[in-house]
Amino acid sequence: CDAGGGGNMVGVAGIDQFAQNGPNNVQTVRVGICTRFLPPQGPADSRVGLGWANGTGGTPTTYTNLPTRGASHGVFVAAANTTQSGNGQDTAQCIAQLDQARSDSNGQFAAAGHSQGGSGCINASRLSPLVRTTCPVQLDGQFTAQSSPADIKGSLRAPALISCGTADNLAPCAGNASTGNGNRKFAGANVPVVKVNVVGAGH
Numbered sequence: 001c002d003a004g005g006g007g008n009m010v011g012v013a014g015i016d017q018f019a020q021n022g023p024n025n026v027q028t029v030r031v032g033i034c035t036r037f038l039p040p041q042g043p044a045d046s047r048v049g050l051g052w053a054n055g056t057g058g059t060p061t062t063y064t065n066l067p068t069r070g071a072s073h074g075v076f077v078a079a080a081n082t083t084q085s086g087n088g089q090d091t092a093q094c095i096a097q098l099d100q101a102r103s104d105s106n107g108q109f110a111a112a113g114h115s116q117g118g119s120g121c122i123n124a125s126r127l128s129p130l131v132r133t134t135c136p137v138q139l140d141g142q143f144t145a146q147s148s149p150a151d152i153k154g155s156l157r158a159p160a161l162i163s164c165g166t167a168d169n170l171a172p173c174a175g176n177a178s179t180g181n182g183n184r185k186f187a188g189a190n191v192p193v194v195k196v197n198v199v200g201a202g203h
Contacts, residue, residue: 028064031101034094035060035079037071041102043133049076049102050133051095053085053113053120056144061163063114074101086116086145088123094127110158115171115203119145122185126151133158138203140171141181149180149188159192165201173197 024039037060039047052067054060060067060079067077078098080090080190088111095109111131113121118139125131126148127151134152139162141147154160162183164173173195186195 002161018069018073024072025066026071026075028068030081031097033081033090034097035067035081036098037067037077037079038072039074039076041076047074047076049078049095049098049109049130050107051091051111051121051124051128052077052079053088053091053111053117053124054080054083055085055113055115055117057083058114058117059083069087080120084116085113085120086123086140086147088120088127088147089123090125091117091120091124092131095124095130097131110135111153112137114138115140116121116144118171118182119147122147122149122151125153133160135161135163135180136185137163138165138168138171138173139182139185140175141185142171142175147185149185150190152185152189152191152193154189154191154193156192159194160189162186162193162195164195164197165199165203166197166199168203170203 027038078094082090110133111121111124112135114137118136122131150176
């Protein structure tokens, strides 16, 4: 891995635990336009949530390992069922509905997505006041969706994270449309943001 402009991130403290499923059993429930991946919920639970946006043509089933992994580590996940997630509307709606359904609603969510969904999660961040941090993966901001770096959310406590593959030929981070892919989002973000280039990773 190569982070930002430079250093290696091999064995970064705390990250290795997410290389496998966590201790929680996960219940998958389809609710309207959303699929929820839910760890067991306690009576005084204040764990965070994640809104997920699929890549073009994908569904939560396509990406099931990722939201299941997150939920197994205690994150409540709401994934939009749409195969066209770029505008962020369904993802923002899934975030709102999951938050309203939780007895311990705390209004703390991340938004993440892949490819078209990378732009979709940025747009969901713009649409949802519940989103605190944004995590687009190999985002497409040129062909299937558009998004503005000004809509990326993050803070010193929860900085935004942009992930890129150095062998990604479909949505390379160096894409140069006016709205741009990963590099332009990184350069244009006005919040704390980290960009990780995964060496040799395709789309």
